[in-house]
Amino acid sequence: MRKLLTLLLVFHTFLSLSGQTKERDSILQIAEKYRSVSGAKELNNIVTKAQKGLIVKNTKDSLYAANLFLLEAESLFYSWDIPVLREKFNSAINMSPSTDEGQILKVETIISSTYMEVPIGFEMSAYTKTKEALSILENLKSEPPTDLLLSIYESLMILNSTFGDTKKQKEYRDKANKLFEKNNFDSSRMVAFYTANIMSLYETDTNESTILYYINKIRKFPNKIELPNFKYVDISASNRLTKYYYNTYKRGDKTALKKGYDIIAQTLQKYSKDKSMSYHIKEAMHLKCEFLIAENKFEDAFKINSKLISISKKNDRRFHFNLAQRMIILLGLDKVADAKELVFDTLDEFHTGQDELKNDYSNFSTRNIVDYTSLFLDISDAFNKHKKNDADVKKLVNTWNNISLNQFQKSIDNKLTTKKTKALFKRVISNLLTAHANEDDQQFYVSQLLETIENIENTIEWQEFLQQRNYSKLNVVNDFKFEEYAITNALIEARIKEEDSTISTLELQLEQLKTNFKSKNPNIIKYSFSDFKTSDFKQSLLNDEVTLRYETIKDSLYTFVISKNNIELKNLGSSKAILDLTKSYLNDIKNRIDATLKAKELYALLIPNQVEKFKHLNILPDDYLYKLPFETLINSNNNYLIENKTVLYAPYLALLKYSIKNDSLVTENNTKLMIFTPAYETAADETTDVVVRGNSYRLDGAEKESKLISELFPNTSFSDYSATKENFRRYAPDGQLLHLSMHASLNSTTPQLSHLIFTEGNTDNKLYLEELYGMNLKADMAVLSACNTGVGEFELDKGIVSLHRAFTQAGVPTTVSSLWSAPDNATQKIMVAFYKELKLGKTKAEALQLAKLNYLKTTDNPMLKTSFYWAGFVINGDNKAIMLPNSEINYWLWIALGIAAALVIILLYFRKK
Template identity: 25%
Template sequence: MKRFLILLFLLLGLFSFSQTKSFKVALNKAYDFEVDENFVKAKNIFKSMKDGNEINVSEKKFINNYIIFYDYLLSDRSDVKSIDNVIKNLLSIEKRKYYETELLINVITSKYHFLASNIGWKEALITAEVGYSLKDFKQAKQETQTDYLYDLGYLYDKVGNSFEGIKFYKKSLNLYIKKYGEVNNEVALNYNNLAYAYTNVYNQKNTIAYYEKAAKIWETLNKNSNDNKDYLVRVYHNLIFQYINYGDLEKAQLKLIKLNNYIKKKYQTDVSKSENTYFLSFSDYSLSNIRMSLALNKQKEALQFLKVFEENQFLPYKKTIHSKYLIQCYEEVADFLIEKKEYETAFNLIKKGLSLADKYDQKQYLVTLNSKIATIYKFQNKNDLAVKFYTVAQNNNNNTYFNSTKYTLEFLKSEIFFETNQTNKAVSIIKNNIEQLLFDYGQKKKTIDKLKFSDVRELVSTEFINLFYKSGKIYFQNYKKFKNKNDLQIADNLYNISNKLFREYYLKGEYNEELSKYHSEIIEGLLEISLEKKLTFQDKINLINEIEKSASQHLAQEFFKKITTNNNESNVNLEKIKELKNELNFYKNQSNSSGEKLNKNKIIEIENSIASLTKKTSRTYQDIDKNSLDNFDIVNVQKVVDKDELVIKYYTLKNYVFAIYISSNHIDIQKIATTHHLKKEVMLFLQQTKKVSQESFPVSKNLSVSLTKDLNAKKVTIIADGFLNYLPFEMLYDAANQKYLVQKSRVSYNYTLPFYLFNKQNNITVNNDKLIAFAPNYDIKTIATVRSGLSDLEHARKEADLISKLFNGTSYINEKASKANFFKTINQFGFYHFAMHSLVDENNINESCLVFSNNEKLYFSELYGLNFSSKMVVLSACDTGNGNLKSGEGIMSLSRALTYSGVQSSVFSLWQVPDKETSEIMISFYENLKDGQSKDEALANAKRDFIENNPMKNHPFYWAGFVVNGDVSPILEGTNWWLYIGIGLAMALLIFLFRKKLF
């Protein structure tokens, strides 16, 4: 009987709390009307059921709550108390059904929307957190959860906790993509907001990545229609700012073109300019063009955009947002003028900005504008006034959330105190500043000497890169003054943290002035500190690895890409791998603070696809993939250095030139000269050398002492930097032995240490080991003495003919040495010899070229874009190693373009080489290669023979201009005569013994 009663109770309970069919139908209809925001019809459906007998008691109670909610939605939504009882009723239910959870989440959403609009962001967030903390939150519809998570991200971002905001944006993004796919407006908005949130936490790398994602989606969605809300304008504007700040002006200009085209197309008439979207879009347009003009040093153009913006009749400054853009324009132009030392004009713009900021209560600009005034006073050596206005800026910085301004302003004050010999005060300010940053950022009470990179690893922005290395600089200068070892340790740590942040910040593309500036100052600090410390061998390893991993990877990436696309493998596969790796990196970056990965299945899917495609590529590509530049280790370099070899890596930095000497069993770091003095000597030496002046000898002795002190290695590999790229080191003169470096050492060059390592570890094969030579004729029949201009090169033609015959190769002489014939032969030969003229334009490297027959020009940009993975190219022409010196990258030259195209080694010239003498050296070089000598040995011996055979032409002008860069391994196996002699003797002995046995 007891069992029966229990069962009856359970059945009654199931009946009274289960969902009736008519209620389910009504609920689904109401949901459909809700999608279209037709709350009247939704409410009528429930009203018609309320008094009927088709639904149970709990459903009637639920409907009453829902009707109250609909009444709120149909009102002006000003009386939020009307839905408080609904929230209270639904929260009181212990085990909510899915539709009760759905209603509860929606009602809470309406409440925090009201609070956000009428009370404040913090109050809204407190209410929103209630809904997310519900145990049955995931019982709500997926789209409801998604929107709620997105709102939480937005609210956290608004209250200044962008780290939590990012976490919720990513959670909602995952659900959005799952429901709608990638190409959807909601997904794009989520990417856009994520980008903005990353701006707030100073992670520029992710900021750019997410803005680019959003832009790509909106471009797809609006390909054949208008973007009514001008989302594209916003995202282009943001990307332009980010790329300019990063220093990538080329990408910024591409985005600006898109932005300008959009504005011109949409807002052509006065009617279109009356649309609500026009003000913000025109503001973005004006500010972006001003920024770009200033970045390109076009001051007049920027001022013209500013004038038009100020005078635009459609832009009445009646609201706070209206004044914001004009103040920003004043700031941008003022910054530019301050750099130009046009302080008075800058002051006038700052005053205009302050006037607007006061009038429209734009307090954040009172911070930035007053700090600019302080900067002007600092540059004018009015330090008391500078400190005063930095303090005014700080007092106006009322942001309660984490921001870089607070710490930057404090540091700038410390810098002034340090420069005015108030050392202790300056260091104390920095110490407190960094410790306060740690507390504000991670809520950690930590002293500066305990700071770790992991504490600040997300602060990937120029603001914090600057803050850490400049703080380290003051600590280091303080150490040099008082010799406190703790200061040295703190300085070292701050520089290392800055270097690691820089590595995260660097997007692996081509270096620009900004990147080079940060990198150079950080590396100089690390090397300076290393000389003060007693570094162990492992310390040196760690230091060099840290430095090299932060260097430009652009050249290496282009080279590796090219050498793997001509080995009978599909270019399509390589492009797919590249895209997939970018996508993989993107999804892997979508981790929350605990390290948990979102989109795990997506990541696994991408990794499997990459692995599958990689198996289809060449062994070469797979080897490169395993040994990426990010995994560079100097230990591996030491393993491949020959016993009689010395590798010298130079760093030409802001103040000093450093050298790292690497042998198979030793590493040494030295500061060798001041940059200014050494550059002056090198340029004077080169100037004298090119004039065949005997005055170059004493200067050469001085340079030898600086650059190759106590150098006795038989083989030297030079990895130059900056202006040292112009110098052929083999012409340096050893006064003690009265010999040039080439007379006692084989000298070769490499662009980077990773390149050197790659060339040593990888013997890349090409499909054809044959040689081809090109030697055009030219219209001007005057016989040339040097390979410059476009006059006839008699000896060059003889050179090409003899070399091709020496290797049973092919030669294109005179008219046949055409640009068209070169393109026909690409990758059909392993070795290419160009005996011809070249033209070098140092102002515009893309105009530099090789000149084929009929004066046809092969330009730098064409070479750069080729897939030309030959084993060796010899540029027997003038100045092929010269060009524009680009900070952080090296000399943009024709020879460098060959490396970009995939050429494994090149021989090139560093000045206008003489025609006859060049021909003699080149023929000797190839004869040595024919004998099986390595490329560096073959060129060194050719130069030695020339010096010995031409005592009247032993001046470096005649023989030192050509250098070999890259892989120096032999192109042919030499004849091993000792092996043949041994075999011959063995055979003779066998014959003798056999004959003896017979008799």
């Protein structure tokens, strides 16, 4: 797959150049002849001579220099010297002039630079660069070259298909088809287009007629004589059609079985005697075995697999897959002993590490291909059926599960995160959980499992975060990753050659590279590198503090119950049943319907008994539970959860205890509280009690709230026409506390268009998520006193595109945000009480708890006591108290501490006397 993708990426990238002098044209034409592996040395010599004495004075010089840098990069490509290659590619990109011709060359260079990324697993970088190249082409003054534009569309649709993003895959496929229909292309280009469509479709759940359309286009192509590689294209397309039928069969379409067998039969009959097609013939035979295994026809599968192995050599690219398939077949035939004997040979074939594979497989290493994870899990599942009375088989199940886990961890770095990736991760965790269900040392195992989930999900979310940002500093991460890759490879070579001095130098370079990157990019490090340790987290908890981390695994909802001295894993029951009940409960809350019975039922389902003895509760939801305010759940004594416990939320455990601190950035001269209360022209039609902060009308409660809060702390207040987006961007980075009383809008179709609504001035008044992601805020806490800032209707897991997450990514460790449209008047009362408690030195969660309880106590109207009015705001992140030097509590606290210290000194003095 990856090789074919790379070939398509390079297809029609380089165009003939114009605008050079005859001498320069001649040099470039000669260089063109050496654009191959065999001509690399000659190409480098030509470019090196051409670069001597070149002085860039004008646009033509710049274009010529950019061409030379690109040619130089190509001449060095197969040296695989990553830092040098990146330097040359970047030089070509930077030297490309702003003319259309220069921008086209820039696009060619960007695409060329992705060739070194796809083969080594940096698909996310390749994808981002390809989108950048597309953006450049689409913004040219003149029409972009159709060949180049088409190849970019093809690359994007194939990449998105690989990532499992069918929506984007279809978007780019439609664009490619539209462009193809409008233009005339030569025979080779037409077949490349049909092939690209097949490659983007065969793994997806698409209409059979669509993929058959492109297959038939190739098979009935009129000018086959013009295509020397037509047989290769034809048999490749046939095998992909077979894979399509296999995937369709696995999804439940039984009619796909016969169709798959028919295609395989046609392929073998047509090409079995053609030695040049032997690789693809073996692939077709392998696919036939897969069909037979799926039907439990293991005897027939064994015969074909035996023949396949007998005609294959150990260095064949698919030999390791044949051995893995043999193992699964043997287990299907109950030949467990034979399967066990094959384990080492199979793993040895997959092993790509420099050292020989150890007998305990502890040094096993293979390519960073995420699909290998599925294969290893299939083998684990096959062994698992035979583990009942065989200790060795039990051990092998664990081995394959751990290998699957390690493979997944290695493979997700720099990959686009999709539903396919997440589903695969859930399968890994499910296998680990099932295999260890009856382990003796459950405490240790659960700790390890939690650590694994935390670190991997953190990595996955980091990838999602990068995907959401149109202007992300992705190159910062990739520059580091590429340099790390280059040094690591050099280290391997040095160790093979036993060059001790070189090893020491490279190890120092690698350590320095990591240190420099971490110091320059603390926020990036927080999200891109996962080093969470369960033992450290447990020790950081208070004695009266407990954490519930929910996780949906297969059809069940689990929760990790973590306290200072203990950790347990509880199966709470059917995830679907809990999800349905939660949805119904939230619907009742938002419609002000009595939901007491559902609140009690959810309490019984979601809150384990051992939680009762703790005072402080941390909650890490999963899936739809992100929308649920746990404070509203009712126990058997008819008390709300909030009446007995403080409640704090977080998407990850690391964000509870290891939040990024900005203490050194907050000085005495910084504004302590910064308030933004925009003006809205339209008056609300509703009465004060039912006005919500989600539409562009005036918020009387928000204005009163801001005024009362401003009386509690030293502040800078931006209200009415000074509460502009421009002022927020300019001054917010200096605030220690940020309070935003305003409207917010979430866009369910395009999450990046969700925004906070400031006063409309001369400039745009909408602050979008994308802009928040790019800010560098120093605040300890941001209070988003607006609607729906805590969760989006469009994203249920981890709230990655919600406004509160955007503040977290900008560097703010704690956010207070809303789960639904905030009622204006009730919000004002709760917020003012919240700040009063903060001023008294309460922790953030305790301050909000007391504010909500105060609202319930002081509100007389029973209708206004329903959960809708008081439970919408929740705290995410770090829970430490806000320490403002000018607050009353701090002033008297320091005096008290001073007096206490003096008394201790006096007492000690007289004791000595």
